[in-house]
Amino acid sequence: MKHHIMIALGILMALLFAFRMANALVEPGLGFRELYLAGGLLIAGYLMYSGWREWRAFKAEKPGSDEA
Numbered sequence: 001m002k003h004h005i006m007i008a009l010g011i012l013m014a015l016l017f018a019f020r021m022a023n024a025l026v027e028p029g030l031g032f033r034e035l036y037l038a039g040g041l042l043i044a045g046y047l048m049y050s051g052w053r054e055w056r057a058f059k060a061e062k063p064g065s066d067e068a
Helices: 002-026 032-061
Strands: none
Touching: 002 032
């Protein structure tokens, strides 16, 4: 169940940070705000990736699974 929460939180964070990043990039100049938002997108991506990795491991442990 942990993998579902990680994937869901990662998607939610990615949506929020992507929306804020799109608004920040419309304004002229790059600064700390864009760096902060890019970091949030990286964290969201890591959450989704690790949740997906745990889901694949959980799925592979099930009996009768075709995955190695």
